[in-house]
Amino acid sequence: MSTRPTEALDRGAAPWLFAAALATTLPHAAHQPLWLSALASALFAWAGWLWWRNERLPGSWPLALLVAVACGGVLYEFRTLFGRDAGVAMLVVFMALKLLELRSRRDATVVVTLGYFLLLTHYFYSQSIPTGLWLLAAMTLLTATLIRLHGGPLSTAGATLRYAGLLTLQAIPFMLVLYILFPRVAGPLWGLPQDAHSGRSGLSDQMTPGNIANLALSSEIAFRVRFADQAPARDKLYWRGPVLESYDGFTWKPQTGRTRPPQIEALSPPIAYETTLEPQQQRWLLALDAPGPLPPEFALSSTLTATSREPLSQRQRFALTATLDFRFNLDEDPLALRRNLALPPEGNPRTRALAESWKAADPDPARLVQKALNLFSKEKFFYTLQPPLLGEQPVDDFLFDTRRGFCEHYASAFVFLMRAAGVPARVVTGYQGGEANPVDGFVVVRQSDAHAWAEVWLARRGWTRVDPTAAVSPARVEGGIAAAMPVGEPLPAMIQLRSDWMRTLLFRWEAVNNAWNQYVLGYNPQRQRELLARLGLPDADWRNLAAALATICGALLLAVTAWTLHQRPCLDPAARLWQKALRRLARSKVNCAPWETPLTFLQRVESEQPALAPAFREVVIAYLQARYSGISDDLTTLRGALARLP
């Protein structure tokens, strides 16, 4: 029932297998340890060399030794042989080793199957459109390799690739149907290994000078928002992440402990929007201030941060509302207020002295806030991503000496000043602003929009947002980071684009990506239910889906079979012209019988319709010339004779 294992591999198939192996492993080099890529390349080169010189493949002992070495290396590098990265590394090594063992067609089949499997592993790292296209090409190459393996040397390279392309094209309808209708299960099926979602940057739950500045260099998208109506002005868009209340002289951290629900008094009508969060390692919804009712899986903390129970490790979409003008905790818990006045017992004496002097002059909190903001805007403070290093007294150094900093420096110094002056204050981190994509209307918030601002509690106004960065660099809040940065600062290339057509191109590309994310990658069990409901299957369970799938796939299979078996006639062009001549004669009531050759038919025409005969004789001679002389493919004589036929 199957190919015999002893079936030797023909020499011409090896380059196909090398190419397929290379296409499926090469992209992994980007995120694998260097030694592994070097080992795999060496094995590839060795296999290629042996093939080129037509030499014997190594025996089983050297291979076993290599496997042991590779396993040892992977174990040393990843501390495990399983899990995502270690597993991928093992697969790459096996692929390279299998090339040294290509003896029979069965070995080759194993290589191709391994290749198909390796294609999947690329999606751990990227599911973008270019990755998808590259892998489609690699899949076609693998398929062509299979065709070459089974077709033998008779199939030429071009024909093989075309055939593989045809098979892939015919497979696409099945993929679409299965993608839409295959009953989706929400993963994971079991606990994911530790490294499942590593390497994704995002806000952290604490703030030390420098970590938001690092984020600012990343043009990665944090989330996308679509407002139901007009998007609010950019300086109103504060997306709240963790609120940091405790300070140890260097790092700001969130306060844990007893919380009570926040009280929000809305001063403006709520606006509705939909946000699509990119995967992150944290749990914050990053809702627009102040959030309205939340989806059930989220809880609102006393500091107004919406937090999920599970880390948001997948791209997800939520419908939310927000109130832009609001009063927050008019009567705050005295305990919380005291918490927001706490400072480390010592350190930063000059800042403390300054705050004491301000407080002595005018203890009104609102005017103290204004004084601090005036300090930032009137004195020579600079907004920069490359602030000088701060010493043991970071706030003192920043306020009195360096005066160059990023939003976190300003927020931190401002809150320190307020607390020292007796005004309850805290640091809020999150994102600020976002860029509206004119192509699809989504507001895109990038990691570079990460921001830190402050909140002070004022009697009769509750917690009030104060953005000290806005005092230093109003452009940051109104125009985004690219507008705020002086020319020459290192910024991600994507953000730095200032020419219009480049921006338009970028917007289009991101709109396409967004559609891809929203509709293709974001197709999950819930979206499947919604779609099925819209298709008139409101509560389809897996049984209905299986029945529908079987029916549609069966119909598709029939269609593909019919299309495949259908023989497109390839009539000789001379024969087609001859048929045309016969149809002309049929109008004059002379029909060519199936057994008549052109010459015998001509004889009959001469006796039955002598008027037609001279013209028809020319046609017959030209036809016989064109069809059977084998000298020229020239049909002009035949066409001319046909035109003269009445």
Add this chain to the structure above:
Amino acid sequence: MGFITDLKRRLFRWQSDGTAPLRLSQRRIFILPTRAGLLFATALLAMLTGAINYNLALGHALVFLLVGLALTGMVHAFRNLHGLSIAPGRCAPVFAGEVAYFPLHLASERNTPRLALELRAGDETRSVTAAVAAHGLSEVAVPVAALRRGWLDLPRTRLATTYPLGLFIAWSYLQPAMRCLIYPQPLPTPLPPPQAATRTGDHHGDGGQEDFSGFRERQPADSPRHVAWKASARDAGRRPLLVKQFAGGARTELQLDWALTPEATAPEARIAILAGWVMAAEDDGACYGLRLPGQEIAPDSGDTHRHRCLEALALFPS
């Protein structure tokens, strides 16, 4: 058991009398996954699990695309056989112990070539692979081990293909009415002494083997052994191949008689000895006749005569 045989006969019967060409239709083509196909399916299952577990949308898409690929591969394996016409050819006799080849003529009317068609007769270990070009013809000889003398019928032959992907095997059973004559395996034995032949008339007047009388041009029917190589090679080989001609005269005639073989040996061995004599006599260019219990072949020589003798021996009832 009877039911199964009946069913088999119905399923695998050759159209009409087994001599007309057969066109493979969907009723005759069977299809099943190969071992490689099962490996592929297992890999797909593992990939689907991975895609669900890591929530890879494109992983799902890849698995589904590969499912579609396997299905289209199945259709194309089917197409590789569908509509192929097979007509039986004539097979040349072979000696027992050799391999008989049953020629089949494959004809395709498809616009694309059909590659990797594997034919295997019965339980044979050897098989033959054929390919038919687009709108092409191809002759393929199915090997069958010839074990015994007599008629060898072509056993039920499996025409199978795993092209293009090797994940599915499509096959069909052929049973054309074809038989191959198997000569007995000759046992090399010294020839019996020739009898003094009495020449009757000028029956062997010309074309005999005795007195050289000149050359004539070789005709295809002449045995290569009679070619006068030296004479033909003169004039730098520009001459046609020449054959020596002999004029009449008394000839030794060999009578290869069943009775001359040792009586103590088994009948099959006696037939083998006779076959060996026939071969040796023909090699010597002798004129020989064959006498078997119940039949007699008059003395003569040449390939046709040898064939008649060997056929008689092959079909001699044991």
